[in-house]
């Protein structure tokens with residue numbers, strides 16, 4: 001087995017820590033790069049190396065990348081704060097990691113993005129992700145872009161938010177709740193990435209990793225409500241109302257709702273049929289309902 005490390009930027013995150021776990025379990029050496037790499041503990045840390053690396057810092061990024069067999073960029077920023085803008089993280093830092101990987105002659109770079117990214121989106125977040133993909137592709141033409149759908153799993157933001165909503169006497173919907181989604185279990189994405197990180201041949205330039213079930217937003221909300229044994233009617237709410245609420249919510253601690261999330265809910269978010277995905281990675285991803293016990297625990301009696 002190759003002893004050079006697989007470097008995971010964002011290895012303490014929701015996805016990153018599962019990827020690090022999957023790689024360690026498969027016996028690979030892993031270098032976890034983050035601003036606070038000590039934040040997460042793993043079952044067996046024998047082959048784990050931690051590196052303090054801020055992706056906005058050229059020197060730290062170059063040091064973290066040196067000698068790697070694969071680099072994975074799973075860094076994220078969902079709400080801008082001061083100098084930490086979408087452009088700084090998703091475009092400039094994505095390019096910085098790609099440039100460092102190219103200069104260090106790292107054989108493989110996996111760059112995380114998201115299904116539905118578009119340079120034409122009204123969402124600054126979605127536009128920055130698209131520009132980040134382009135910057136990575138121009139800097140490192142052999143890089144592989146990996147776009148997950150919305151991820152769910154233990155401790156996620158998605159199902160937790162739906163569970164909170166299900167406590168209300170009426171369930172508010174984004175619009176009529178007709179947006180089609182294909183949420184993906186975070187462990188499936190981590191497993192797929194671990195496979196790609198060590199794939200013997202050349203991976204495809206782009207993968208879209210989506211879950212085993214396409215469902216409308218309304219059906220997701222109702223699935224969570226039913227799972228928790230709660231009742232209550234749904235209430236369609238126009239997107240304009242959600243944008244207004246998001247404008248207020250962004251001033252609250254932790255920005256519980258952002259305008260970018262509302263923009264994302266206005267468009268279907270499913271994998272393109274002609275783009276490689278889990279089938280090519282020989283993995284059957286879980287469906288949303290199948291994954292609920294992992295997020296919500298056993299069904300209440």
Ligand SMILES: NC(=O)c1ccc[n+]([C@@H]2O[C@H](COP(=O)([O-])OP(=O)(O)OC[C@H]3O[C@@H](n4cnc5c(N)ncnc54)[C@H](OP(=O)(O)O)[C@@H]3O)[C@@H](O)[C@H]2O)c1
Nearest residue numbers: 010012013014015034035036054055075076112114150151
């Ligand atoms: N979650 C989803 O539903 C979803 C859906 C589609 C695509 N994605 C994409 O999947 C990837 C992972 O998302 P996630 O939800 O797992 O993110 P996350 O939980 O927010 O984790 C973000 C990670 O990035 C690190 N990080 C943030 N700023 C950094 C910086 N300046 N320098 C170095 N590291 C930094 C964080 O660690 P420190 O704070 O310690 O630095 C953390 O490890 C992202 O590219 C995201 O856009 C996520």
